[in-house]
Amino acid sequence: MHRVTRRQAISQSATCLAGITLLGCNRTDEVVAPVAAARTDIPLRITWVGSQDEADAIERGWSSVSEQAIAINVVVIDRSQSVPSIADLTELAKSSDLLSVPLMMVAELASSESIESLTGDAISVITSDLLPAMRSGVARYGGDTFAIPYAANLPALFFSTNRSEADLALSWKEYGDRVGADWNGKAGEPTTAGWAASMFLWRSIGSAQRWLVSRETFEPTIDDEPYVQALDQMRQTVARYETPRQTPSQIWQRLQQRELAAGITFPTSQANSEAELSAADLPSPESSSQSLASLAFSPWLNAITMSANCRQTDASKLFMDWISGGEGSESTRQMVAPYNAVRSSDASSSLTPYAQWIEKKLGSPVTLPSMQFISAGEYYAALDHAVMDCLDGKSTAAEALASAKSHWQSITKRVGVDVQLRAWRRANGMRA
Structure with a gap:
């Protein structure tokens, strides 16, 4: 049996072929228009609220699985001193494809239309694989999907x-x-x-x-x-x-x-x-x-959102799939989010007591809302x-x-x- 990997499923969902129908001689022929190869030399622009070490680990890990270039702009925040400036994040969203931000920033970024809801088959593949608490307590906002989690620091x-x-x-x-x-x-x-x-x-x-x-x-x-x-x-x-x-x-x-x-x-x-x-x-x-x-997630829990000015939607969705637990991300996630799996397909991959404990905790969709x-x-x-x-x-x-x-x-x-x-x-x- 031929096994389709999750990355292939995401790629297939994200790619559309244009069909042109020509009529003649009582026969209908379908002509498939060629699709231009996706440009991988144009960097995927990512604003990352976190540390430079995390960004470096992501760049190394991503380059080992994809030819798509990325450019990460790190916003370093000392949570003991301040919280991210929503004005700065709103401005950065204008020149970003993706933003990794604390959960408490999602409401205002969504309300200002700086980020957009995530739709399409590729996103459905990811969200349907999220553990129930991650889907209801992090990914969803106002009945729509606005963020993809990659950690759960409960x-x-x-x-x-x-x-x-x-x-x-x-x-x-x-x-x-x-x-x-x-x-x-x-x-x-x-x-x-x-x-x-x-x-x-x-x-x-x-x-x-x-x-x-x-x-x-x-x-x-x-x-x-x-x-x-x-x-x-x-x-x-x-x-x-x-x-x-x-x-x-x-x-x-x-x-x-x-x-x-x-x-x-x-x-x-x-x-x-x-x-x-x-x-x-x-x-x-x-x-x-x-x-x-x-359970309730910390307002500081980071998740990936898509900018309303995203210029590379398909590549962005592939990155979301990868960072949230996609194939080839394990070593990077150990650097960025050494907590646990957030997706069912990755659950039970670790035998640590914490991984076993939190997998059970995240199995319920009932959560209290974060400070959004x-x-x-x-x-x-x-x-x-x-x-x-x-x-x-x-x-x-x-x-x-x-x-x-x-x-x-x-x-x-x-x-x-x-x-x-x-x-x-x-x-x-x-x-x-």
Whole structure:
């Protein structure tokens, strides 16, 4: 049996032959017009929000599987200092074919028509292969496909030793107690500037009945009691860590070096086979909102989008297929996104505990929407600053979240409630 590879399927879907019908002598002949060979010397223009090391790895990996030239413009962002400028990204979209941007930028880029929805058979092949949570929580916006994910940096609770059955069903309070009583502070979670808000939101999943804002009025709900309790519990636990401020990379490295007994993070490099780490669900709130959704993606999760000014649509779709897990991308993805597969055809290719854990997590299409607002970067920065103030003891949890709410209201007043409601409804799967 002849096996058609995924790359061939994408190529066949992306190529159209023009048919011209000629009539004469009571006979209909079909003449197929020749199709000009695609130009591969014109670079595919990619704006990449990330690091130069990632761009270098992509250029090396892509050149080994394709003759299509690429030119990557790297936008380096230190998330502890700032968020990407939406004005800069909107301008860069004018001279780009593809943009790899944080998820929280998709709503505004789509609303300004700087990026376009992804359609056609080639895209259908990719999206139908995405794991359910990646398709519903990242790729889709307003009922349409706007982004193709290539990573899923969901945090797990890692243990550097064999875990017990009790470890599989910890509440956040029990986790905090174990940090102090059993692990002597040798644990950690992402709490540095730029990461604190994401960790706070991950802690809030399952307890908050109203996610981020009201769907009817866009009034912020982040000062509701479940959020206050989640932040206060976070503050108490962070105070027990031997090293209160850590990034995901620092926690991951310390776990592999067996300096920590437990840690909340995701792989940021290839796992050390000798570390023998085990992965489990994050602790759960003591009181649940009964929500079916048990995961939400970080607003900083990067995904590939297509510029409205794209001049090489077919080549762009081939690149999207490759970077999201297409043939020949494995070594590059280990450099750019050493987390897990995001597509069913690549699932179970890794036997690491994290890969097995997250494959199961991504098997459900039910997710909470990310922070896809207009000016989302400003909302995120305000929340991150408030969470940091609480963790630093400068304010109580209630005071910090009240301050964040006030900042959110000011941003909404400037942007407009109706504009934000349309964006938020689209983030929730509606066409607004």
